[in-house]
Amino acid sequence: MTSVLVVDDEPQIVRALRINLSARGYDVLTAFDGKTALSVAVEGKPDVVVLDLGLPDIDGVDVIAGLRGWSSMPIIVLSARTDSSTKVEALDAGADDYVTKPFGMDELLARLRAAVRRKTTQVVDEPIVRTSTFTVDLADKRVHREDREVHLTPTEWGLLEILARHPGRLVSQKQLLQEVWGPMHVNETQYLRVYLAQLRRKLEHDPAHPKHLITEPGMGYRFQL
Amino acid sequence: MTSVLVVDDEPQIVRALRINLSARGYDVLTAFDGKTALSVAVEGKPDVVVLDLGLPDIDGVDVIAGLRGWSSMPIIVLSARTDSSTKVEALDAGADDYVTKPFGMDELLARLRAAVRRKTTQVVDEPIVRTSTFTVDLADKRVHREDREVHLTPTEWGLLEILARHPGRLVSQKQLLQEVWGPMHVNETQYLRVYLAQLRRKLEHDPAHPKHLITEPGMGYRFQL
DNA sequence: GGCCGTCTTTACGCGTTCTTGATGGCCCGA
DNA sequence: TCGGGCCATCAAGAACGCGTAAAGACGGCC
Numbered sequence: 005m006t007s008v009l010v011v012d013d014e015p016q017i018v019r020a021l022r023i024n025l026s027a028r029g030y031d032v033l034t035a036f037d038g039k040t041a042l043s044v045a046v047e048g049k050p051d052v053v054v055l056d057l058g059l060p061d062i063d064g065v066d067v068i069a070g071l072r073g074w075s076s077m078p079i080i081v082l083s084a085r086t087d088s089s090t091k092v093e094a095l096d097a098g099a100d101d102y103v104t105k106p107f108g109m110d111e112l113l114a115r116l117r118a119a120v121r122r123k124t125t126q127v128v129d130e131p132i133v134r135t136s137t138f139t140v141d142l143a144d145k146r147v148h149r150e151d152r153e154v155h156l157t158p159t160e161w162g163l164l165e166i167l168a169r170h171p172g173r174l175v176s177q178k179q180l181l182q183e184v185w186g187p188m189h190v191n192e193t194q195y196l197r198v199y200l201a202q203l204r205r206k207l208e209h210d211p212a213h214p215k216h217l218i219t220e221p222g223m224g225y226r227f228q229l
Numbered sequence: 230m231t232s233v234l235v236v237d238d239e240p241q242i243v244r245a246l247r248i249n250l251s252a253r254g255y256d257v258l259t260a261f262d263g264k265t266a267l268s269v270a271v272e273g274k275p276d277v278v279v280l281d282l283g284l285p286d287i288d289g290v291d292v293i294a295g296l297r298g299w300s301s302m303p304i305i306v307l308s309a310r311t312d313s314s315t316k317v318e319a320l321d322a323g324a325d326d327y328v329t330k331p332f333g334m335d336e337l338l339a340r341l342r343a344a345v346r347r348k349t350t351q352v353v354d355e356p357i358v359r360t361s362t363f364t365v366d367l368a369d370k371r372v373h374r375e376d377r378e379v380h381l382t383p384t385e386w387g388l389l390e391i392l393a394r395h396p397g398r399l400v401s402q403k404q405l406l407q408e409v410w411g412p413m414h415v416n417e418t419q420y421l422r423v424y425l426a427q428l429r430r431k432l433e434h435d436p437a438h439p440k441h442l443i444t445e446p447g448m449g450y451r452f453q454l
Numbered sequence: 455g456g457c458c459g460t461c462t463t464t465a466c467g468c469g470t471t472c473t474t475g476a477t478g479g480c481c482c483g484a
Numbered sequence: 485t486c487g488g489g490c491c492a493t494c495a496a497g498a499a500c501g502c503g504t505a506a507a508g509a510c511g512g513c514c
Contacts, residue, residue, distance in 0.1 A: 006412040029413030088333035095339040100347065101326060102340075108313035114320040115327075120412065122325060122347060145399040145448065157471055158447035193490085194474080201492060212492085221481085221490065382460055419463075422502060429503095437503085446470070446501060 006120060007031035007048060011041040011067070012056035012082065021054065024109050038062030042070050050077060052119050054112070057083040057094065065097045072098040078119035082107065133168045135216045135229055138207045140168040147207070154206050159184060163199050167217070167227035176224040200225060231345055232256035234273065236266040236292070237281035237307065246279065249334050263287030267295050275302060277344050279337070282308040282319065290322045297323035303344035307332065358393045360441045360454055363432045365393045372432070379431050384409060388424050392442070392452035401449040425450060 008030045010021045015036075022032045033048045035041035038059045045053065053071065057064030068079055081094045084105040091102045100122075101115050130143040138149040145161060147154045156164065162184040167175055181190045189195065200219070204211040218226040233255045235246045240261075247257045258273045260266035263284045270278065278296065282289030293304055303325040308315065316327045325347075326340050356368040363374040370386060372379045381389065387409040392400055406415045414420070425444070429436040443451040 005415055006407070029411075088336040088339075091333075091336050092339040095343045100343060108316075111313040111316050114313075114317040117412075118320045118325060121323075121408070144397055144451075145445070159472070161448070192473095195472090197491060197493085198473085201494095204492095219491070384461070417462090418501080420461090422504085423462085426503060426505095444502070 005029065005031045006052070007033060007050045008116070009033040009035065009041065009045055009048065009050035009053045011035045011038070011053065011059070013037060013058070013060050014056070017056070017082075020109070021112075024113065028113065036060075038064075038067045038070075041067055045071055045075070045077075051123070052078045052080065052116060054080050054082060054116070055099075057081055057085065057090070065093055068094065068097040068099055076123075078123050080112070080115055080119055082112075133171055133227075133229070137209055137216065140164060142168065149207060156203075156206070159199060160203055160206075163196075164203055167225060171227050171229050174220055174224050174226050178224075180224065196225070230254065230256045231277070232258060232273065232275045233341070234258040234260065234266065234270055234275035234278045236260045236263070236278065236284070238262060238283070238285050239281070242281070242307075245334070246337075249338065253338065261285075263289075263292045263295075266292055270296055270300070270302075277303045277305065277341060279305050279307060279341070280324075282306055282310065282315070290318055293319060293322040293324055303347065305337075305340055305344055307337075358396055358452075358454070362434055362441065365389060367393065374432060381428075381431070385424055385428055385431075388421075389428055392450060396452050396454050399445055399449050399451045403449075405450065421450070 006029075008021075008025055010018055010025070010032060011034070012018050012021075013036050018034050018036070022034065025032045033044055033050055035044045038061050041053075041055070041059075044050075055064060055067060059067065062070075064081065064083070068081075071077065071079060078100045079098065080101045080103060081099045082103055082105055083090065083094070085091075086104050094102055100119050103112055103115060133140040133142065138147060138154065140147050142165065145165075147156055147161075147164070163180060166180060166183055177193050177196055178190050180196060181192060185192065185195060200217060201211070204214050204217050208214045208217065216228045218228050220226055231254075233246075233250055235243055235250070235257060236259070237243050237246075238261050243259050243261070247259065250257050258269055258275055260269045263286050266278075266280070266284075269275075280289060280292060284292065287295075289306065289308070293306075296302065296304060304323065305326045305328060306319045306324045307328055307330055308319070309330045310316075311329050319327055325344050328337055328340060356366065358365040358367065363372060363379065365372050367390060370390075372381055372386075372389070388405060391405060391408055402418050402421055403415050405421060406417060410417065410420060425442060426436070429439050429442050433439045433442065441453045443453050445451055
């Protein structure tokens with residue numbers, strides 16, 4: 005389900021959007037100020053953000069910057085300001101679209117559909133991570149070992165992808181568990197042992213003495229190039 | 230250099246845009262009607278299109294459809310119409326943005342920058358995708374197998390098109406469902422099974438052991454050349 | 455109204471994947 | 485030296501996802 009984060013300090017606007025979006029099958033998250041918006045965005049990983057510029061605490065442009073720091077999710081700005089300098093500022097800060105209040109609900113919904121459509125069809129340039137033994141193609145979601153494709157299960161891929169996106173870096177057990185199994189399973193460290201063993205069996209020359217999928221006891225795991 | 234195709238039947242608008250865009254380092258192509266626009270777009274492969282809806286020959290929405298048939302270049306619609314039904318129509322036809330005349334030049338430029346920024350590396354310029362068994366013509370929306378045309382239903386084509394536009398890449402179930410059936414149906418994975426089976430029956434030599442339409446269990450599907 | 459092509463929905467068998475518990479090894483501090 | 489963490493490995497049942505067939509629903513067209 006597509007999830008939308010609605011950020012506005014006017015309750016009636018939030019309410020109207022919640023009703024309309026829910027009715028169309030969207031999952032709706034809400035926030036009434038900038039600080040909440042940023043934290044909810046981190047927690048909920050929405051697919052698109054509808055953001056009012058006139059928030060009580062943080063300037064809207066700074067909220068955009070805060071989101072753009074780590075995510076490329078589409079941002080649709082709502083604002084009562086019609087002057088073009090504000091629009092330009094918001095768009096150049098990284099907003100994807102700008103809708104002036106008062107707005108028509110069907111127009112906003114259409115712009116939302118357009119934003120989501122763009123997001124899902126766009127292709128990002130993702131690297132191929134290589135080790136001496138195997139290569140991980142993050143775009144194609146494929147793994148090769150000596151020119152042979154290695155088949156991974158969804159969970160195996162989920163783990164390997166996170167590790168491969170941070171080559172050389174220590175990734176904590178908690179982070180791995182949270183991203184692959186969700187927040188409810190951050191203590192099931194046993195899962196990690198089982199799946200790391202499987203990955204090593206599929207990818208390492210000597211699974212008992214791994215060269216690339218390294219355990220850091222008590223801390224987490226490291227993808228060594 | 231980024232190239233922009235400006236389509237408008239009002240010469241003064243085209244002129245104003247040409248001057249402003251050229252001054253900012255864009256390469257500018259122009260057309261005064263829909264037919265010219267479509268052919269110039271094919272010839273010149275612009276990076277982004279600024280399109281007036283009120284053209285003398287073809288309805289603007291049809292121009293959008295004509296472009297979207299083979300390309301995913303960003304389209305920014307210009308129009309004097311402020312009613313939201315027109316906006317919704319244009320956006321749902323595949324436009325990326327909608328600007329109401331009269332517009333501020335700096336706002337249009339900001340929206341243009343936003344559109345170009347969003348568009349990252351695009352996958353498919355070659356509108357014909359070939360495998361050993363069958364051929365997919367993305368421009369004509371036709372599929373041939375051993376010189377015989379294979380008839381596909383709209384849904385079958387929708388699926389195949391998305392897969393063929395990302396050859397070799399794993400496309401997630403969610404993305405396929407979202408793009409073909411819409412955001413409300415991203416969990417109806419059964420649809421995918423049914424339609425992939427139909428496509429395989431029509432296109433694969435041995436539908437039970439597909440060579441090109443590959444399932445990646447739990448993750449999605451892959452168009453293998 | 456009846457036909458036809460298309461889309462949606464249900465059901466079932468089968469193979470794969472996930473989860474879970476058990477066992478044993480290693481390292482380090484007591 | 486012993487005990488407690490922490491980790492690696494194995495195995496087995498449960499749960500899941502896939503392919504397939506077929507029936508029902510829908511809508512356009514004659």
